[in-house]
Amino acid sequence: MSTSILAAGCYRLALRAFPARLRSRYGDEMAATFAAAHTQRRNLSARAGRRFAARAWFDAVRAGLGTRFNGGIRQPGGPDRGKVRGAQEWLWTEVGTDLHSAFKVLRKEPLFAITVIAVLALGVGVNGALSNALRAVFLAPAPFNEPDRLVMLDLSEQNVESTEPPRAFAWSYPKYEILAETEGLAASSVAAYARRSITLTGHGAARKLMAEVVTSDYFAVLGLPAWDGGAALTVDQVLISHALARSLFGDTDPAGQEFAVNGVRQIIAGVAPPGFRGLTGSADAWIPMAAVPRIISPTLLENFDGHWLLAIGRLGTGGTFEQLRAQMASVGARVHDGFEWTDPTTRQVGTARSFEEARRNAAARQAVGVVSAAAGLVLLIACANLAVMFHAHVANRRREIAVRLALGSARFRIARILLAEVLLLATTAGAIGVGVAWAASRAVVRAWPQSFMNGSWNVRFVDSTGLQFGVPAAVATFLLASVAGVLFALWPILRASRTDVAVAMRAGGRGQSHRDTTGPWLVATEVAIALVLTIGAGLMISSLSRLARVDHGFDSSNLLTVEYTLQRGSAEAEDPAAFHDQFLGRVRTLPGVVSATMECRSPLDIHCWTTRVRRAGDQRWGEGQRPRIGVHLVDETHFAALGIPLLSGRAFTAEDGAETPPVMIVNDTAAQRLFPSGDVLGQPLTVGVSLTSGNDTAAIIGVVGDVLYDSPAQGVMAEVYVLHRQEPGRDTTVIVRALGEPLDLLPLLRAELAVLAPEVPLTNARTVDSIGAAQLGDTSAITRLLAAFAALAVLLSATSVWGTVAQMVGRRRREMGIRMALGARAAQVVRQSLRYGLVWASGGAVVGLLGAYYLSRTMESMLFEVTSTDAIAYSASAVLLVLVSLMASYLPARRAGQVDPARTLRAE
């Protein structure tokens, strides 16, 4: 059995402590000697091998540093000490000696050393990972040139009767042109962009991907060299992302190649820089605005009421944000006056937001803030725990320290040795903490839902999968461990160095004096923090369980949803309704399919769109008062297929179609709100947009049960269902209920669609349950993290309670023995010890309850149907903490009851 590669590698690393001159002369010899000696020990036993490797490693570091700074061959401390060695050399040798003695002490107490290292490594590891994520999402600058000069230029809607801040929405192209043509703007350039899903064909299988439609100044605004060509995109050109270029063309230059975007041939003009995914963070292609009529819609650029663009500008030299904001107000006024605006309760205004502000999603910021604060509290507990352990460690060595002092050791020297122990522990914990942080970073990326990292609407750069735990984060984590460790051990060290020799010698090995309450105070602090965390986690768990129990109004089991879009101008798109029906017909005959239906969006996702109700029966609403209603395009089997109950009237039938009178079905909420008299069936309903066969009015033929389309917090709103044959569209979502695993049906569905329309890709396959789980994503990710932190906090505080009570029992063993000799029963002594642990833990719990009361308010908006002062979460957490403390106190307290009075008195 020869020496292991790891041991040899570590030894080579340790040899770096030697000066290069010596290393080049003796390095190989030393490594060979180590290998031979290590092999010999390993052949005796693996343990002996490990022991030798550790000793040799430390010896090499020490000897190497000693050689660098101490050249003599005489005894250290000999007559030439002051002459030969300079101050720096002396320092290094002393540090080496201190570290060596610290190593020897810690080797004798492996349990203490391992516990301290594990606690601190865990604490800093978690914090390192989270602060890294926090920095990437919120603190690191956006990957564009001078991002602080970028300004989001919003067209916003201002309620004329309220003082609420204006709500940003999007520009239509004609309205954007007013902004683009405004002269003398404080912005040197402005651009508009929008995210669109496109279908790419002409290179392998058809694929659906995200593109940004951009005006010509887009790249100039972002301060990027546009692409290799450098010129503006012409109407038949497209720019593609580096990732897409690699996947389609490998290493060959794609410039000049062609492919079809939504069935229209475009030439690839160039490739964006690697990693650049545009302002939406997800674009794989950039399409010039001029190509919109060809690729997306012939009339979209002329439609002043179609709001779909966002605008961004770059402040010019000398231009200020305030100037630009004032200029935007006047642009907004011109837009408002220049186009028809039907809603008298609102007006359009122009506003400006700093881009760095806009990219930060308020909800995500709050959640990350809460999670980071929780991680910070865990670190605090870890440090307090470390202080408790170190305090006990020092107290147990009180006699040894007193002996050293009595023999003439300087107090400074005692403090230095203890400090060396802490340094050794903290730096080891730091190194392991870096590993923990790296692993935790990967876990964060996996656990964190994508949506969580989003900035506000259409502004997103941070792809969580790209979060890297790099060198700066590793260095920061390492330093955090070292500083935190040393800081929290300072107090016990200072106390130890002030040990009163006479008192300590008299007290024998019994540790600190009776009056010493440092440990209990730290324990109480830990319990208080642990309780705050437990209550926070309890509130989130309670909230999550309520969210998970929300009734969505339909049966979501075994449902698969897939989407497709028929290409404009294709044969299928001439009669999309017939195509959808034909496809659904084929799907229903597939083996393993229970039912198949369609809608324009997946259930649980969102409404197809929302509009306003103008008239319901005899009731009409004036402008500004019209109730909002969600619209859904469905086929006649929809309600039966999803298990949505028909409450009255009839469902759509195969006879209803484009030629028959327009009909609608409403949900229960719409029926109750719009028709308070209860007379719904047969009544006309008029909505804000034309829905059925070009009509905005249709008769209500049925009422169905409520389905929750918005988030649970928003609740059910009024909804109207329209038959897809009366309002045909090219986009659709097919919803299939499977007998078994829904995703197993996907290949069959693809094959069926390929038979009918080979050029149309089937996209976005998801199970409805996964959509539901994704909706809980943020809450469940935060809950999981907080619960993990709380569990860690409870564990740490329990070990501290245990340690402190055990120490108290050890310290007062003599007193207890005497009491028992004088007639006290064992149960009384146990009770006394239990009371000691419980009093301090309860004190901590009271402070924790107060702390939670104030701190949990920051979580209010993250909670669903639970208040931040929920009595159950508070009382359950407090009871849990006190019980855990009781259990932790019981083990050492039981030992107190087993004290043998006779033996204790003999020992006196």
Added chain:
Amino acid sequence: MNAAARELLPLSPPVFHVLLALGDSAMHGYAMMQAFEAKTEGADTLLPGTLYATIARMVDAELIDECDPPANASDRRRRYYRVTDLGRATVAAESERLSRLLRIARAENMVPAGSSDPSA
């Protein structure tokens, strides 16, 4: 020679150990480790880092020097060392110094009973 040797006293333990390990033979580093362990019956160990740092200093101080591998060398690729005359004088001076101290300790009854007397 003796004056030069006395200049170097007291020797640090690793230097003394290396001189004792080498004795009259030529050895490489690992052999020195083994010899030292054997001579102290495993009570003390010389670890490679300390050993070579010491060797380097002793070569500089001319207490030992590098030599050709002996005829019966187990591994001819290693560096071999032997004690110089100065080294021999130094180890003798150090041993004498220590014996003197030991005698004083004995006279003061500070040496535990049962310890063998090296001068005996």
